[in-house]
Amino acid sequence: MRKTITILSFALMAILCCPDASAQKNPSQKEIAAALQGYFTPVKTPAARPDDRGFIRRWLLLDPISVPNRTNRVFTDSYTRESILHEWFPGQLSKIPKDGERERVEMEVQPPVNLTAGRPAADTPVPGLRKVNLYWHALDSDVFFQKLFRMAANLGNTRYGVLFWGVTIVNCEEDIENVRLAIGANNAAMFWVNGEELILVSGDRHMNIDNALSKRITLKKGRNVIRAAVMNGPGMSEFCARFVDEEGRPVTNFTVTLE
Amino acid sequence: MRKRLTVATLTAAATLSAVSAYAQVGSPFIHDPSTIVECDGKYYTFGTGGGGLISADGWTWESGAVRPGGGAAPDAMKIGDRYLVAYSATGGGLGGGHAGRILTMWNKTLDPNSPDFEYTEAVEVAHSLPDEDCDAIDVGLFLDPNTGRLWCTYGTYYGNIRQVELDPMTGFRVEGNEAIDIAIDCEATTMIYRDGWYYLLGTHGSCCDGANSTYTIYVGRSRSVNGPFYDNVGRTMLEGGGKKVISSERRRIGPGHFGRFVIQDGIEKMSFHFEADLDQSGRSVLAIRPLLWVDGWPVAGEPLLKGSYEIESQRNGYALEAMVDFVRTQGGMGGASRNASGQAVVKVESQKLEDVQDSWPQGTVKAMCNYYVDRPWQRWTITPVPEAGGYLGGPYYKITISGTDRALTANALAEVEVAPAFTGAPNQLWRIDQLTDGNYRIMPKEVPGHPDCNYALIAIGDVTPTLAKFDFNSDNSKWKFRLYDPQN
Numbered sequence: 001m002r003k004t005i006t007i008l009s010f011a012l013m014a015i016l017c018c019p020d021a022s023a024q025k026n027p028s029q030k031e032i033a034a035a036l037q038g039y040f041t042p043v044k045t046p047a048a049r050p051d052d053r054g055f056i057r058r059w060l061l062l063d064p065i066s067v068p069n070r071t072n073r074v075f076t077d078s079y080t081r082e083s084i085l086h087e088w089f090p091g092q093l094s095k096i097p098k099d100g101e102r103e104r105v106e107m108e109v110q111p112p113v114n115l116t117a118g119r120p121a122a123d124t125p126v127p128g129l130r131k132v133n134l135y136w137h138a139l140d141s142d143v144f145f146q147k148l149f150r151m152a153a154n155l156g157n158t159r160y161g162v163l164f165w166g167v168t169i170v171n172c173e174e175d176i177e178n179v180r181l182a183i184g185a186n187n188a189a190m191f192w193v194n195g196e197e198l199i200l201v202s203g204d205r206h207m208n209i210d211n212a213l214s215k216r217i218t219l220k221k222g223r224n225v226i227r228a229a230v231m232n233g234p235g236m237s238e239f240c241a242r243f244v245d246e247e248g249r250p251v252t253n254f255t256v257t258l259e
Numbered sequence: 260m261r262k263r264l265t266v267a268t269l270t271a272a273a274t275l276s277a278v279s280a281y282a283q284v285g286s287p288f289i290h291d292p293s294t295i296v297e298c299d300g301k302y303y304t305f306g307t308g309g310g311g312l313i314s315a316d317g318w319t320w321e322s323g324a325v326r327p328g329g330g331a332a333p334d335a336m337k338i339g340d341r342y343l344v345a346y347s348a349t350g351g352g353l354g355g356g357h358a359g360r361i362l363t364m365w366n367k368t369l370d371p372n373s374p375d376f377e378y379t380e381a382v383e384v385a386h387s388l389p390d391e392d393c394d395a396i397d398v399g400l401f402l403d404p405n406t407g408r409l410w411c412t413y414g415t416y417y418g419n420i421r422q423v424e425l426d427p428m429t430g431f432r433v434e435g436n437e438a439i440d441i442a443i444d445c446e447a448t449t450m451i452y453r454d455g456w457y458y459l460l461g462t463h464g465s466c467c468d469g470a471n472s473t474y475t476i477y478v479g480r481s482r483s484v485n486g487p488f489y490d491n492v493g494r495t496m497l498e499g500g501g502k503k504v505i506s507s508e509r510r511r512i513g514p515g516h517f518g519r520f521v522i523q524d525g526i527e528k529m530s531f532h533f534e535a536d537l538d539q540s541g542r543s544v545l546a547i548r549p550l551l552w553v554d555g556w557p558v559a560g561e562p563l564l565k566g567s568y569e570i571e572s573q574r575n576g577y578a579l580e581a582m583v584d585f586v587r588t589q590g591g592m593g594g595a596s597r598n599a600s601g602q603a604v605v606k607v608e609s610q611k612l613e614d615v616q617d618s619w620p621q622g623t624v625k626a627m628c629n630y631y632v633d634r635p636w637q638r639w640t641i642t643p644v645p646e647a648g649g650y651l652g653g654p655y656y657k658i659t660i661s662g663t664d665r666a667l668t669a670n671a672l673a674e675v676e677v678a679p680a681f682t683g684a685p686n687q688l689w690r691i692d693q694l695t696d697g698n699y700r701i702m703p704k705e706v707p708g709h710p711d712c713n714y715a716l717i718a719i720g721d722v723t724p725t726l727a728k729f730d731f732n733s734d735n736s737k738w739k740f741r742l743y744d745p746q747n
Binding site: 070072073113114115116117118120144150153160184186203204206207208209210211233234235236 | 354355356357358389390392416417418443444445463464465468471473494498499500501
């Protein structure tokens with residue numbers, strides 16, 4: 001009897017902690033602007049330029065997918081690749097989403113973090129797999145990097161144990177040869193340019209600029225699609241990305257759009 | 260059986276020697292050590308969770324330091340005739356909330372047995388809210404030698420590292436002072452100053468995972484106490500940059516929580532912990548290394564390991580040697596002679612100890628310096644003597660002619676000689692400190708009849724070593740050890 005009550009209590013707690021995630025709605029632009037003030041601004045112009053140091057600040061970012069890792073010790077190369085490449089939503093390596101577009105993602109929903117308490121016990125019950133509505137947000141970062149943690153924490157509840165997807169488009173007036181994608185990420189991450197996987201970083205790492213660089217590539221005349229996936233356990237998820245030339249100087253002669 | 264026992268004993272002794280050169284002895288177990296502080300002739304460091312270590316000589320450490328408040332990663336410094344101790348009471352940590360508090364308190368002494376030992380009530384000088392881009396833990400204290408202003412840095416991987424100003428008289432936060440962000444995503448920050456540069460040191464990598472921790476100490480520098488702090492390739496620490504100071508070394512993994520200790524001009528030490536010492540059950544241990552300065556950057560030196568070396572004077576490059584007859588090497592006379600052309604190239608053996616030692620006097624001979632030509636009387640074996648105690652960061656060594664027991668010795672005339680045998684006497688034990696420029700000071704534990712002189716090995720002439728006052732600004736005082744490798 002006592003056991004039954006305990007199980008029912010846990011189930012009730014899980015329901016109370018995690019309102020029906022499938023019914024989650026996309027916040028309005030005004031709500032997003034208010035929630036992300038100081039970190040991101042909703043995109044208002046058709047095109048942007050990289051900043052003076054080449055950092056690409058305009059991205060379409062998807063609400064975090066919950067992957068409840070309690071530690072960053074799990075992020076080996078294999079685990080990182082397998083976890084990211086699991087098919088979370090259709091076309092995740094090819095699509096150019098629209099601002100506000102919804103993805104239905106099956107994931108392990110986590111109870112909200114109790115900010116006035118310590119870490120939840122490892123055996124804390126979780127609701128299990130659910131189909132959840134996640135939304136793409138077209139955002140300009142207010143700083144040189146994308147503070148994914150703030151997007152997650154300020155727009156929703158899932159702040160730790162997360163996987164973020166990002167997409168942006170670099171438009172070149174002519175081919176730009178011998179450039180490298182240069183990134184920093186907290187934590188494990190993968191990056192693609194025009195569908196080709198260029199960078200994978202794993203382990204327990206913090207973000208620093210030019211932490212990992214791709215091989216030399218050519219940014220072709222016209223559209224070039226840059227795609228990012230960043231995973232983290234506990235900690236502040238974030239990433240930065242730019243292109244640099246042979247001498248390590250930032251490449252800035254392109255525009256950034258999201259369509 | 261006896262032979263086996265002897266072999267086992269020798270193996271154990273060799274292992275002990277290897278350990279002793281690298282690791283503090285006693286019970287140096289601590290996590291997140293504070294900067295080492297000297298109080299009434301003893302050394303103290305405090306760690307996470309309360310308490311800390313005490314050492315009478317800086318080499319052998321035992322628990323016994325007392326710090327109330329619990330919490331994490333304290334720091335300590337002497338200001339005037341009092342000691343300021345800071346620590347943090349952290350929040351939820353990983354996966355939880357991030358409300359943290361930095362607190363400071365004073366004590367007149369760090370000796371818990373002193374009647375004056377009493378901490379003042381701890382006061383909060385900074386904090387973080389449960390959900391802001393900072394977690395107020397891992398405090399570091401810095402007294403600016405240019406201005407006398409006291410600064411405090413804190414934070415961890417959760418967002419920004421912050422700096423606030425404290426009142427050096429009270430330890431309180433300066434009224435109206437606003438915290439500024441000076442770095443992101445690191446731990447255990449602290450600041451130091453040298454030659455017009457302010458340095459911010461922090462620990463990158465993962466903590467608290469034993470031998471799998473990737474903790475590594477990094478540094479950035481600025482002309483301003485408030486930053487921005489740049490690394491060697493132009494990244495600021497607010498961009499995640501940093502130049503490496505020390506990383507894991509073989510069986511000691513995960514250095515973190517830097518602290519600087521200046522002994523005197525040209526001799527500095529850095530303290531930190533290794534997350535795991537594989538020779539000590541993989542436990543977190545206090546470590547001390549020479550602190551070198553290379554092109555304006557702090558770099559960790561290494562302990563001098565047991566081995567056979569040339570000891571080279573930096574005065575003119577002569578090598579320290581026992582004063583015995585020069586014995587010519589047999590062979591090796593090919594030179595550039597035309598007659599040698601067409602002959603097979605052969606390996607000529609180096610001169611061996613047995614080739615020459617019968618000609619050496621049985622008793623004490625003088626030590627001198629001369630051109631280095633790789634001779635047995637110029638080869639010295641440096642061996643830690645763990646049972647002889649030590650000094651801040653190192654054990655005493657014996658210095659003997661390789662393959663013999665003939666020992667470098669300080670005599671009562673404050674001259675240096677080579678005695679026929681090592682007795683373990685203090686005048687045959689040598690303190691070896693790596694200097695901030697990478698050279699070494701070699702100093703006898705004791706000079707007979709000169710108890711308070713603190714003499715070191717000095718080349719007063721090109722061929723003449725003696726024991727005299729150390730001067731960091733003179734190459735006469737500096738020596739280099741070049742490893743003797745008979746195969747190369």
